[in-house]
Amino acid sequence: MKRTGLSFGRSVVGHGGLTTAVQAQEQRTAKVAQCTGLQPADVAAQVKRDYLQNRITRWASDKKLLGTATPIAWISPEAITGKDAIWQVPLTVRGTKQDKTYNVTLNCNTGEISYSEPQ
Numbered sequence: 061m062k063r064t065g066l067s068f069g070r071s072v073v074g075h076g077g078l079t080t081a082v083q084a085q086e087q088r089t090a091k092v093a094q095c096t097g098l099q100p101a102d103v104a105a106q107v108k109r110d111y112l113q114n115r116i117t118r119w120a121s122d123k124k125l126l127g128t129a130t131p132i133a134w135i136s137p138e139a140i141t142g143k144d145a146i147w148q149v150p151l152t153v154r155g156t157k158q159d160k161t162y163n164v165t166l167n168c169n170t171g172e173i174s175y176s177e178p179q
Contacts, residue, residue, distance in 0.1 A: 065170045088176070089172060090110075092106070092172065095166065096145045098116070098168065100142075100178045101137045102137040104140060105135045106166065108151070111175075112133055114167060115175060122160075125157070125160065126160060127156035127177060130155075145168035146168070147167075148164075149166060153178070160179060162179070163175075163176055164176070
């Protein structure tokens with residue numbers, strides 16, 4: 061009986077490490093079209109669209125974490141900060157299992173978008 065419990069414990073720990081490894085392999089930075097001249101509401105729309113159309117479809121670990129491949133995403137334009145076309149965007153996502161937040165950086169000068177790990 062002790063062996064079974066120990067084996068189960070090792071299995072759980074091993075799978076936790078596997079999830080971390082998969083998340084680390086997923087690319088969290090991507091190229092986007094140049095977006096200079098946007099206002100916060102436009103930035104919110106662009107980030108939300110990018111997440112729902114381009115990111116969640118590729119991030120298997122996030123789909124598993126949220127419990128769905130079609131989460132609900134929202135951004136409050138008032139919470140967006142930025143200067144010189146580099147925006148910090150808090151993106152909140154709701155799945156069937158839980159809600160998660162991503163800290164997104166949209167750099168309109170270089171055409172890059174970066175997502176933090178879900179928190």
